Amino acid sequence: MAEQFYTVASDSETTGDDKAQQSFPDVAIGIDIGTSRCSVAIWNGHQVELLKNTRSQKGMRSYVMFKDDTLSAGVTGGATKEHAHEERDILSGSAIFNMKRLIGRMDTDEVVQASKTLPFLVQTLGIGVRPFIAALVNNMWRSTTPEEVLAIFLLELKALVEMHLKHPVRNAVLTIPVAFSRFQQTRIERACAMAGLHVLRLMPEPTAVALLYAQQQQQLMQDNMGSGIEKIALIFNIGAGYCDVAVSATAGGVSQIRALAGCTVGGEDILQNVMRHLLPDYDSLCDNAGPTTDRIKSMGLLRMATQDAIHKLASQESTEINADLGNGLKVSKLLSRAEFEQVNQAIFEKCERIIKQCLSDAKLTPEDINDVILVGGCSRIPKIRSLVLGLCKKGDSYGSIDDLEAAVSGAALEGAIASGVTDPSGSLDLLTIQATPMNLGIRADGDGFAAIIPRNTAVPARRDMLFTTTQDNQAEALIAVYEGEGEQAEENHLLGYFKITGIPPAPKGAVEISVCMDIDAGNVLRVFAGVVKPQGEATPPFMEVRMPTLDDGHGWCGQALAKMYGSKLDLAVLPKKLHP
Amino acid sequence: MAGFFSTCAASDHYCLQLRSGSAHHELIRPNKYRRTMIRCCSTAKGKTRRDYYQVLGVATHSTPQEIKEAYRKLQKQHHPDIAGDKGHDHALLLNEAYEVLMRSSSRKADGFGKSRGGFGSGYTGDGYSSWNGPIRSQALFVDENKCIGCRECVHHAGETFAMDDVLGSAHVEVQFGDVEQQIQVAVESCPVNCIHWVGSEELPVLEFMARPQPKEGHGVFGGGWERPKDVFAAARNFSRKLEKQERQESSRGANGGEDMEAETAAQAEARRHAGQELRWKSLFDVWNGLGDWRKSGTDR
Structure with missing residues (x-):
């Protein structure tokens, strides 16, 4: 490979001889870069701790804002409350987000094509080269790359951790979607290298959740002196950009991944479907002649209104959308849940397909599953919940896992395990046996x-x-x-x-x-x-x-x-x- | 198993050293990648099921549950996440053993297991010797009946042949364990010409037949262990028998489903009844006996 990702010199430090040292400072941190939200967690010696930024958020919005001569990512989010970036600023064209959907993809990829409706510039030639990405700075498009954006973001995350730990960090465990190709994985590694982080492991998101589940099961077992019965869990993760399923067999703190499946559908697709539904000439609004300032503004407004509506529909049967998009464009509509589900039918079908595939790959039937774990922002959508639980023939999902923090916690656990940390109380007596997601x-x-x-x-x-x-x-x-x-x-x-x-x-x-x-x-x-x-x-x-x-x-x-x-x-x- | 990839990697290595000095080679292979000296590539085909049981440290009649538990326990010691990079090879072996054994035990659980009683039972389809490198079309086989235990072959190709001191004969431990030249010398050195080149596909049967087999006992006679006089003839017979069995099984498999369903409700009822009777009979007997006793008691 042309780029040298690692500083090879001291790589062997993390393995072998230095294992036994309890106070080994270079414990890998866990990072979950989501399409829309990021979080970072560390092993603080006895448990996993999620770090908060200066605005005391655990889940930080994933974006990088390009200003005249400064760059600021969503970690600090404008540092103080007065300068906090509003959603409106993020959608103004000067911030790049959704880099996880764009990274390592060609411009013929349909995910990149769908990203052209985002409020920053995504230019494609449609011949199978990298798309051109740019942010609006002082009314001028300034070019960047997804790797660069990610690196800036990671750099801020790293600074946050270092501020908290008061010593430098070098190793990280990152979670990635199952659907990521090996090429995309190298792009993530590249971005990490640009931010000065060495990737110790890249973990598919549901397997990180599976590891956390293994820890919980083991603690449960220790408490009740239960026998080491094997438990089968199906983990379904749907975030803003990707959707993954894993089936894991857990016993004695070992999480064995039996099958993995993933695809590139997520909240972003749901959002776009709804926007298209609300505004039938949505495509002509964003496709013609690229984004101009007022188009970006109206698209941003529509996006915010739609997002809000989707969130409301998780708890309400219907919601009313009233948005003035400027230029005489107005949206005012009563959106019911049935309508919402109708519009996103194709997405739900895709989710169904990968769950079925994963179960058949694991050679298991729904009756074999002990627990269904639902994680990711979009798992709160009632239709998705009922769909997954229905397929697994379960009444309710596994409750003791936080749907937004599970993946990053699992990554931090793996970081501690793979860095050779041991815990006297046995809460790190864990292992994840991964499986290959693709032929x-x-x-x-x-x-x-x-x-x-x-x-x-x-x-x-x-x-x-x-x-x-x-x-x-x-x-x-x-x-x-x-x-x-x-x-x-x-x-x-x-x-x-x-x-x-x-x-x-x-x-x-x-x-x-x-x-x-x-x-x-x-x-x-x-x-x-x-x-x-x-x-x-x-x-x-x-x-x-x-x-x-x-x-x-x-x-x-x-x-x-x-x-x-x-x-x-x-x-x-x-x-x-x-x-x- | 000193293997095929290691020799290649090593020779490659050697060339590099010759060409540009050891400093360069240090650069090319930094410490971290020392395990790129992959030891053996085709582990899968070279091992017998028995070896896999040994890897996991379980008995050959273990249940899937026991295999799983042993696998997890060992992975917790040897997985690279825990043991570091040096655990790579061991974890590979564990994964392989687990996969093979779980596959075979799930097959057994599904009722596809072939149980062959009497002579020839225990044939797994795997050879006893392992392979150094990939499977080739030709393999070595020692006719242990003829072998006089002279140790010539062990002397010439010690990696390939091994002496069994109990049986007093040599056998092939690792196919192509030595370079071809040495093997050839070893073959020629045999004073009774009992080392044969055979087709790899015949090898498992031959090796199986060469081992002492439990003899079919008839009453108090027979039983014990024996080794066929002419291994080659026995192997031919055995593979014919295997083929026949397989054919029968496949034909049975084809209309097996119908056979199963052919049992009528009445038959099932009868079977159930018979089973119940068997189970309760002894109790009934006791009860009846009690009754009799009581009756006789009152009579008295």
């Missing part, structure tokens, strides 16, 4: 995708597969590594590629090439490949490649590789000879 494999048999590590494999994982040449005397073979659920390589994310050269001349199908994939607990993927038959002096040394090697997420690379080399460097899956 990992290589392109083979033409455009096919051969999955080497299937999804929901326990991490750390190592699998290998044998491949063979497709041409006589083929001297080189291309290993193109993909990640995703598609049967065809092109439907998946390309992570990287490399060539195996110097294959000894042999008729096609005679050579055996082994490709081995290894994921360690830090979720680093390494691919090993080389010729295993015939062996001898003439065979080239093996290759070890750390993935992803790609520097940008656009899909051109895969197409270019296919066009350039076609079947010349193709590999075929070698059928297994033995069936143990």
Whole structure:
């Protein structure tokens, strides 16, 4: 990889020899960067503590405000009450938010296309390159990138923690959506590196919640002297940008992730659906000729009114929306809950689909589930609650978890565990065994995708597969590594590629090439490949490649590789000879 | 298992050192990545189920519950989150063992387990020898009936062959444990030519047959353990038998569902009744006996 994320020099400090020290100061902090809200938590020696900012908020709005020469993020939110940023300021075009939806995405991505209605500039060319993002400063668009915005935000978070702890912090555990590709994960790591943070672990959000649940279950067990019965929990997390499900089996403080599933729907989509419903010519308002100052203003007003209405609909059957959007545009409507649910039907169906998929992947039926845990801001929507509980055939959800603070608390727990902290009272006697959220494999048999590590494999994982040449005397073979659920390589994310050269001349199908994939607990993927038959002096040394090697997420690379080399460097899956 | 990836990585390493000195190699492989010396790549195929039970430290007849508990306990010691990077390989092995064993035990629980009594029971389809590196089409097999226990092969290729002092014969411990040349020398050195190259697909059966088998007992006669005289013939017979069984099972599987449903309500009732009678009979007997006794008592 081109960028060096880590200061490698002292990386080994956090592992191995320094383990035993109780007072080891470099305990990783837990950070939950949400699409709309962020929070940070630390292990303070005996429990997890959520930090509050100067305005004593635990959940801080995720945005970065661009002013003349100053940048300020939502952590401090304008520092004092008098200068506090109002929602109106945030929506004025000079603040960038929703970076978690934009980070590491190409401009052909539908999530990026949907983000064009945001009150700052998201310019797309629609050819599969990074979108251009800019904030309005003094009536001028100033460019930035999602990574930069995130880094500024993280920097403020880090300052907040350091102020609280009175010593520098370096390591962090961040939560990410299940649907994040490995490329997006590298972007998060990049943003952290820009903010001077080393990513110890990236945890899918529901697995962080699962860890917190494991801790609670263990404490419960200690209190009642219960036996270590295995408990199955389904965790459903829906925030502003993403929706994830995990099924975990918990016993004795070990949370074993049985299955993961996620998709990119969330509160933002719900919000946009409702705005579109309220204002039928909404698209023409925001799409034509990009945002201008008064358009941004009316969009901001509409957004605020809609948000408010959605919040009210969680407790009321209907609500009235009255908003003057300026320019003679007015919205006044009575929105009922039924209408709201009708408008967002597609989103609820998507949630339903991933829950069903997750359950079938875990090979469990709703009857097997002991607890349903609902977390995330949008889990308060009555329809979503009833949908999840209905699918799991449960009367009520698990109550002793805070729906907004669970993920960050879990991340802080994992941070303490992975930093080697032990707790005499046993409240850190925990472990999370993660699973891979997506299939990992290589392109083979033409455009096919051969999955080497299937999804929901326990991490750390190592699998290998044998491949063979497709041409006589083929001297080189291309290993193109993909990640995703598609049967065809092109439907998946390309992570990287490399060539195996110097294959000894042999008729096609005679050579055996082994490709081995290894994921360690830090979720680093390494691919090993080389010729295993015939062996001898003439065979080239093996290759070890750390993935992803790609520097940008656009899909051109895969197409270019296919066009350039076609079947010349193709590999075929070698059928297994033995069936143990 | 000294493996295939380690040798490769090591040779790669060596080249680097030669070319640019050890300083460079330190740079290339900083301390953190020392475990990139991956020891063995294809662990999955080389192990027998017995090895996995050993990894988890549970008995071969353990229930899924016991396997789960052992797995969690060991993961809590060896997972890299707790043990640091050095726990990587161990955690990998645990994950693998857990997956294989849970798969097989859930299969058993589902009632798909094949129980073969008598001769040939206990065949798992896995070989006893492990593989160094990936599975190849050819494998080594020692005909232990012919082996005279001369230790020549162990001497020439000690990583591959091992001596069983109890049985007094050599066997293959690790397939391709040594370089091919050494193995070839070892094969040729055998004075009775009892080391054979066989197809890998025949290997599990051959290795299974080569082990002493429990003999089918008839009354007080027979029983005990024996090893087939001609392993190759026995293996052929056994695989034919396996095939036949599998065919039968698949055909039974195809119309098995109908067979199950063919039981009528009356039959089910009868079965239930019979079961109940069996269970309560002894009690009835006691009751009746009591009655008799009482009766006789009053008579007296």
